[in-house]
Amino acid sequence: SQTIHQWxxxxxxxxxxxxxxxxxxxxxxxxxxxxxxxxAGRGLQLLFYSVGIGQISSEVPQNLSASRPQDRxxxxxxxxxxxxxxxxxxxxxxxxxxxxxxxxxxxxRLTVT
Amino acid sequence: xxxxxxxxxxxxxxEGENATMNCSYKTSINNLQWYRQNSGRGLVHLILIRSNxxxxxxxxxxxxxxxxxxxxxxxxxxxxxxxxxxYFCAWMNSGYSTLTFGKGTMLLVSP
Numbered sequence: 001s002q003t004i005h006q007w008x009x010x011x012x013x014x015x016x017x018x019x020x021x022x023x024x025x026x027x028x029x030x031x032x033x034x035x036x037x038x039x040a041g042r043g044l045q046l047l048f049y050s051v052g053i054g055q056i057s058s059e060v061p062q063n064l065s066a067s068r069p070q071d072r073x074x075x076x077x078x079x080x081x082x083x084x085x086x087x088x089x090x091x092x093x094x095x096x097x098x099x100x101x102x103x104x105x106x107x108x109r110l111t112v113t
Numbered sequence: 114x115x116x117x118x119x120x121x122x123x124x125x126x127x128e129g130e131n132a133t134m135n136c137s138y139k140t141s142i143n144n145l146q147w148y149r150q151n152s153g154r155g156l157v158h159l160i161l162i163r164s165n166x167x168x169x170x171x172x173x174x175x176x177x178x179x180x181x182x183x184x185x186x187x188x189x190x191x192x193x194x195x196x197x198x199x200y201f202c203a204w205m206n207s208g209y210s211t212l213t214f215g216k217g218t219m220l221l222v223s224p
Contacts, residue, residue, distance in 0.1 A: 006155075032210065043201060043216040044156075051210065059211070090155055098143050098205055099163060102212060104155035 002027035006091045006105030013112055019064075019078040021108050023091030026072065031093040033074040034102065035066055038088040050074060051096065086112045117183070119202060119215040127223055132189040134218040136202030137182075143205040145178055145185050146212065150199045159187075159200075164207075192222045 006023045013019060025031050032051050036044040046059045048066035056066050063082050067075045074091060088109055092102040117138035126132055136145070144163045148156040162169045162178045162185070169176045175188040189196055199219045203212040 034211070036214075044203075044214040046211055046213070049211055088153075092156075098210060099161065101146055101158035101161055102148075102156070102203075103158070106155045107153070109153070 002093075002103065004091065004093055004103055004105045006108060008108060009106065010109045011111070013081050013110065015083055015112055016080050019076070019081050019085070019110070021076040021089055021091075021110075023074045023076075023105055024072055025093045028072070028093070028095070030071060030096065032096055033068060034092040034094070035074065035076050036090045036092065038090060038107075040087075044090065048076070081112045083112050086110055117202075117204070117213075117215055119218050121218060122216070123219045123221070125221045125223065126192060128192060128194055130192055130222075132192050132196070132220055132222070134187045134200050134202075134220070136185045136187070136215050138185075138202075138204045138213070138215075139183060140204070141207040142180070143207055145176075145202060145204045147174075147176060147185075147187050148201045148203060148214075150201065150217070152198075156201065189220075192220075194222050194224045196220060197222045 003026045034049045035047040038044050050056050050068045064078050090107045091105040094100050094102045119136050146161045147159045150156045160171050160176050162176050173190045178185045199217045201217045203214045
């Protein structure tokens with residue numbers, strides 16, 4: 001069966017520090033991969049998605065970047081964190097089929113101080 | 114904005130009662146999905162309804178879709194305290210490969 005791993009679960013970082021969040025998927029190949037951010041009490045905002053290695057689409061301009069160095073690995077990064085980067089970050093995967101649901105990781109709670 | 118609306122924002126009921134949550138969207142869609150999120154956790158997929166379907170059932174869940182009104186509803190029957198969570202609708206826009214999420218409904222079921 002397929003599983004998705006996302007870490008760390010919580011992270012407290014100072015303003016101006018770098019960020020690296022990692023997500024890996026097991027049990028499937030060539031998944032579509034997604035990074036979402038959820039502000040407190042709000043819905044999910046799509047940040048990046050990828051349909052293949054090295055293919056990254058960005059939904060909103062921001063202080064973050066994403067990379068997909070391997071088929072089942074998706075990394076969210078920042079060179080210098082801002083206070084506004086605080087939030088709950090969720091990685092998800094789906095088969096390359098528009099009528100399949102997303103499968104989410106357990107999320108990373110990021111607090112920028 | 115591509116976001117729609119969910120209502121109510123919060124719903125408080127007693128165990129055994131039914132809970133209905135509504136979702137509206139603004140675009141043509143391939144499908145609409147409902148997810149559940151327990152506090153501080155990732156989202157879990159509940160049910161997917163395609164644009165050519167009008168109603169779908171899964172256990173105590175019933176989802177309807179009205180594409181002419183661009184709206185959907187989720188009904189949870191005979192609710193339990195364990196149903197306490199936030200519920201989100203999400204729609205797959207026609208021609209896109211990403212989901213847009215609503216802002217969610219926070220459901221509290223009291224014993």
